[in-house]
Each structure stands twice: as structure tokens, then as C-alpha cells.
Amino acid sequence: MNDVERLFRSYHEPLVRYLTRRLGDRDWAEEVAQETFVRALKQESIVSERAWLFAVATNLVRDEARRDARRRRHLELLREQAKADDIVEPEPLTIERAEEAALARKALEALGERDREALLMREEGLDYTEIASALELSVASVGTTLSRARRRLVEAYEALQGVGAGGRRGGSHAAS
Amino acid sequence: MQHLDEGTIHAWLDGALSADEALGVERHAAECASCASMVAEARGLIAGASRIVSALDVTRGGVIPNRPAGSSGRAGSVSVWQRLRFTPARAAIAATLIVAVGSMLTVRNAADERGTMAPAADKLVMQPAVVNVAAPTPAAAPPVQARTVSAPASRPAASKADVAEGTRPARELAGSTLDALKKTAAPQEAARQPEARDVAAAPPVSRVADSVVSAERARAAMGGGARGGGRGGRGVNDRVLQLQEAVVTSAATGRVDSARVDSARRATANAPAGLAAGGAFASARRERAGTPTVVVCYSIASPLPAWASHIPPRFALDPMRASDTSATRLVIRRVTAEGKTDGPIPGSWWQPLGADTLPVLMTWADGASRAPVTLTVTLDAPSRRLIATLRESVRTEPVSLSFAPCQP
Numbered sequence: 365m366n367d368v369e370r371l372f373r374s375y376h377e378p379l380v381r382y383l384t385r386r387l388g389d390r391d392w393a394e395e396v397a398q399e400t401f402v403r404a405l406k407q408e409s410i411v412s413e414r415a416w417l418f419a420v421a422t423n424l425v426r427d428e429a430r431r432d433a434r435r436r437r438h439l440e441l442l443r444e445q446a447k448a449d450d451i452v453e454p455e456p457l458t459i460e461r462a463e464e465a466a467l468a469r470k471a472l473e474a475l476g477e478r479d480r481e482a483l484l485m486r487e488e489g490l491d492y493t494e495i496a497s498a499l500e501l502s503v504a505s506v507g508t509t510l511s512r513a514r515r516r517l518v519e520a521y522e523a524l525q526g527v528g529a530g531g532r533r534g535g536s537h538a539a540s
Numbered sequence: 541m542q543h544l545d546e547g548t549i550h551a552w553l554d555g556a557l558s559a560d561e562a563l564g565v566e567r568h569a570a571e572c573a574s575c576a577s578m579v580a581e582a583r584g585l586i587a588g589a590s591r592i593v594s595a596l597d598v599t600r601g602g603v604i605p606n607r608p609a610g611s612s613g614r615a616g617s618v619s620v621w622q623r624l625r626f627t628p629a630r631a632a633i634a635a636t637l638i639v640a641v642g643s644m645l646t647v648r649n650a651a652d653e654r655g656t657m658a659p660a661a662d663k664l665v666m667q668p669a670v671v672n673v674a675a676p677t678p679a680a681a682p683p684v685q686a687r688t689v690s691a692p693a694s695r696p697a698a699s700k701a702d703v704a705e706g707t708r709p710a711r712e713l714a715g716s717t718l719d720a721l722k723k724t725a726a727p728q729e730a731a732r733q734p735e736a737r738d739v740a741a742a743p744p745v746s747r748v749a750d751s752v753v754s755a756e757r758a759r760a761a762m763g764g765g766a767r768g769g770g771r772g773g774r775g776v777n778d779r780v781l782q783l784q785e786a787v788v789t790s791a792a793t794g795r796v797d798s799a800r801v802d803s804a805r806r807a808t809a810n811a812p813a814g815l816a817a818g819g820a821f822a823s824a825r826r827e828r829a830g831t832p833t834v835v836v837c838y839s840i841a842s843p844l845p846a847w848a849s850h851i852p853p854r855f856a857l858d859p860m861r862a863s864d865t866s867a868t869r870l871v872i873r874r875v876t877a878e879g880k881t882d883g884p885i886p887g888s889w890w891q892p893l894g895a896d897t898l899p900v901l902m903t904w905a906d907g908a909s910r911a912p913v914t915l916t917v918t919l920d921a922p923s924r925r926l927i928a929t930l931r932e933s934v935r936t937e938p939v940s941l942s943f944a945p946c947q948p
Binding site: 368369372373376377381384385388391394395398401402405461464465467468469471472483484486487491492503504505506507508509510511512513514515517518521 | 901
């Protein structure tokens, strides 16, 4: 097995999952992941492969977000068009699951960028050293970053749930 | 010991502390009620955050809408083929015309060569032509790429006519178009060459076939076959790879080095073993918005697993950017039964993984919820063979991939 295959086999799936969670769009995540692997192939040597890949992917997302907001809008348009064109639904999402996903997305977006990235990397199994390396933090501060991220995420999610439940209650009351 | 801070507790629960530190935290948490409470809360936060993050995984993919077959890939636009109402019948007529013109050129070429090659003909015609792209021998060409359907491992002994003609290898290398014509003109011979079935739509043009076969015989009698056999295998391979490299390089750099592509194409066209006749590899160069592009076509010979069944057996890589995505996605096109490239395949794209040559990575989404299937193609340098691997999540499957004939 050559380096390309080994890298791809080992890290493609977690990287795409991380990016999908980060971006909320699997196609986009696939694209960024591929670009990340292309860059990895051009690299002479990589000390910590996983940290390097996640760092590059994260930077690509940041760069892209900064300089290409237009494309994001385009993707939104495509998404709308996909709905309009009656595309094949990837999986039958129940309303509850869809709502839960939307709340989770909102809660995640309420976090600071670094907290969000650290949390998502940790969820992909990166250890504190790798997270510190990818995000250019000190290892000692990763625990604090993660604890803050987790607390805020849970609080934001619960707050959104309360709003949602209140909204639904209000709606049903109004309807009745 | 001081009370534990939240970061330390999370680091402990995440297993990020050293053994000594972990022991200290554990002891303190056992003795201190408030810290034990913080530890319990941290466990809850870790589990809760994890569950929330997992909820993100229902994110839908495939936001790019599927388009009808044959569309150009641009939203709202209509394929040129659709606009021209290019039906299979018309395609067959066009193919007939192309074959006829090609035959004329072949005959002329043979006539031109007759004057210069004749003296060596007797000598060369008796040399065993070594190269058989479809069924390589150890001493000859590697089993590359050339055929979508490989020839039987054990061939019937060459007929007397074959030996007398000294043309069989040359004809094999002359490609499937010629073979298809021969199929009409000489069914017995065609029956021994399964690759001819690839060109299913070959029209019954026996006269043209006769002339082509005659021309090819003449050419081989003058040494064309021997020339092709003597150095064609590896040389042809190299030319194909050269062209492939030019294509991929152009895709990688976002430009097309016309001179390099032309050079490769000239070399390919001059390949004595019949690349020019359309058998092993055909490429198409088109002017699109002033940018020449080259298409490389592939054929999958081995059966595909069910999870990759949406990948067509033949397809073409076009270094044109997919219109609705970023520069990293290039177009994969359909290849029709007639061997012509068609519109982009929705949900698929490719990109070169290296700086200037193979490997390439193709991605095939089928619009379903499952992860897209990827197909990596690398080149085994010593054997000059393509190595292709399908991959979906944790599943992998090697596939037999070869270059395939196709036309623009």
C-alpha cells in the first residue's frame, strides 16, 4: 500500500465527518477533504499526519469562508434548487431528527470558532497534543478550551430547545 | 491540594493527563465533595456534547440536483447532443462516415508506404509479431490498458491464412474498428476476436471492410505489423501514458499545454500498432471556449460490487471544471455504447492527486444517503499497469481498469 492509499484509508472518513459536522454540507466536506489530501501528497514529510490533515482542512475551511462567501451563497442556491428539482432524498429524516440536527447546528454555531474546532476534533478522536498542534494552542489550554466548548454547546442546545418547545407550545395554543 | 479546575477535570476524563496527574486528580475527587460534583457534571457535559455533535451527522448530502441524462452539467442548459437530436441511428450513420473516411486514409497511407517499405516486406512478414495488446506475452507488451475485453488466454493456433498473411497481430493492434468491420466481412475471424463486440454498432459495410482489410494486409505485408509488433507494445503504452500525463498535468495546472498534447497525440497517431485506428486508445480534442481539452476514457472490466453499481462500466475523464463547483472538481463524462463521450455524469467528479501525473481520484455519488464511492487510479511503474481501487467508507475493492476507445 502506498502513502496515498494509506493516508486516504486511515483519515478520509474521520476527516470528512469532521468537515461535514463543521460545514453542514457533505459535498463541500468531501471537496475540502480531497483538497487536503492533494496538499498532503505534495508535502515532503508530515510529522503528525492526523494533526496535520485536520489543521490543513480547518485552515482551508477558514480561508474559504473568508474569501469565498459567494460560493457559499451559490451552494445555498443549489440546495434550494435541489429541493425545487425534487432530488432524491438521501435518507428519510424524521421530523424529530431533522429538528434535532438543526438545533445542534445552531448550538454549534453559537460557539467560538476555536472552541468549535477543538470540540469537533476531539469528537473525531484527536488527542490533546494533536488538537494543540492543529489549532496552535498549548496542550495545557486544550482542556480548558474543551470544557468551555462543551458547556456552551450544551447550554446553547438546551436554550434552543426551550425556545423551540415554547414556540411550538405557543403555536399550538394559538392554533387552538 | 487545590480544588480542581474544570479544564483539568475534562483533561482527566479525556485521558489526557499523565499517570501521576491522573492519580492526584482521582484522589482529590474522592475526598472533595464539590470537586466530585464537578467531575459528575463534566461527565454529563462530555456525554451531552457528544450526543449533540452526533446529531449533526444527519446532515444531508447531495445538494446538487440530479440532472437528466446527457445534460451538459450547467443548470438550465441543454446538451449539445440533445439540441442536435443526436439519435443512435444518426450516430451510427456518422460512425459509418467516419469509418469510410478513415478507410480511405488508411488505403492512401498504405499506398504511400508501399514505395518505401516494399524491399523489406518479405523479411519482415516472416518475423513473429510479438506484441498483442489484447493478450500479451511475457516477452512482449504489458497487458495494459488497451482492451476493454481481454482476448482468450489460449488462442487457437493461427490459421494457415493468418500465417500466410502475416497480418493477424497487425490487425489486432489496428483496433476494434477494423475488427468490427472484419466481423462483417469475415465472421469466422471476428468470432476469434471478442473485442470486436465492443463496436456493436458497426454497420454492414462489407465493401469498406474489404478495402480496409486489404489495405491492412498490404500494410502488414510491407512490415507494418512487424514494426508494430517489434516495438509497439511498450511504445504504445508509453504514448498512452504520455498523453495521459499531458491530460492530467493540464488538469492539475488548470491549463493545457497544447504543444505537449499535440506531440503526444502525434506520437499516438503514428503508433504503428493501430492506436490511430481507434483500437487501444482514442482521445478527443475539442475547442471549448478557446481552451483545448483532451478526454481520456476508461473501461472497468471486472464486475462491480453492489455498493458501487452506480458506476458505469465506461466513462471519460475530462479536464474541464465541473461548472457548478470549485476548481478541484473536474468532469467525468458518459461514454455511449458507440464509444462516444456524452454529458457529465451527475454526482461524479475527478481530480488529479499528484502534481503532474497519475494517480487520480474519482468520486461517485449516487444521490443516496450513503457516502460516495471513490475510485483511485494509480500507475504501477514497473509493470506500467493501472491499479484501481474502489472505496466506500471502510469497504475497498480492487477493480480491473483499462484505457478504452472513445471519440468526442
